[in-house]
Amino acid sequence: MYDIDKFVNTNKSNIEIDESNFGEDQAKAKFEESIKFDNINEQAFPVLVYEMNTKAVAWYDLEMFMGYAP
Numbered sequence: 001m002y003d004i005d006k007f008v009n010t011n012k013s014n015i016e017i018d019e020s021n022f023g024e025d026q027a028k029a030k031f032e033e034s035i036k037f038d039n040i041n042e043q044a045f046p047v048l049v050y051e052m053n054t055k056a057v058a059w060y061d062l063e064m065f066m067g068y069a070p
Contacts, residue, residue, distance in 0.1 A: 002055065002056045007059065008047055008068075011059065011068040012068065013066045013067060013068055014068055015031060015034065015066060015067050015069055016066040017030055017066070018065075019065040028048075028060065028062065032050075032060075034069045035058045035069045035070075036052060036057070037050035037051060037052050037057060037058065038052055039054075046061060046063045047059055047062070048060045048061075057069075
């Protein structure tokens with residue numbers, strides 16, 4: 001298992017979505033278009049950590065409308 005805090009803090013945000021153009025759900029969906037994942041870990045809510053095969057691959061902050069995707 002990975003350390004959620006370490007993953008989020010060492011992978012700096014590289015995507016920011018202009019929430020004025022989207023609603024909250026649409027902004028999240030727009031972010032999700034850029035990644036491949038099979039699970040969403042909500043332990044760090046409001047930060048969502050996206051996983052593929054139990055490994056963290058991306059994160060998205062629902063309040064800040066920003067995240068990290070490789």
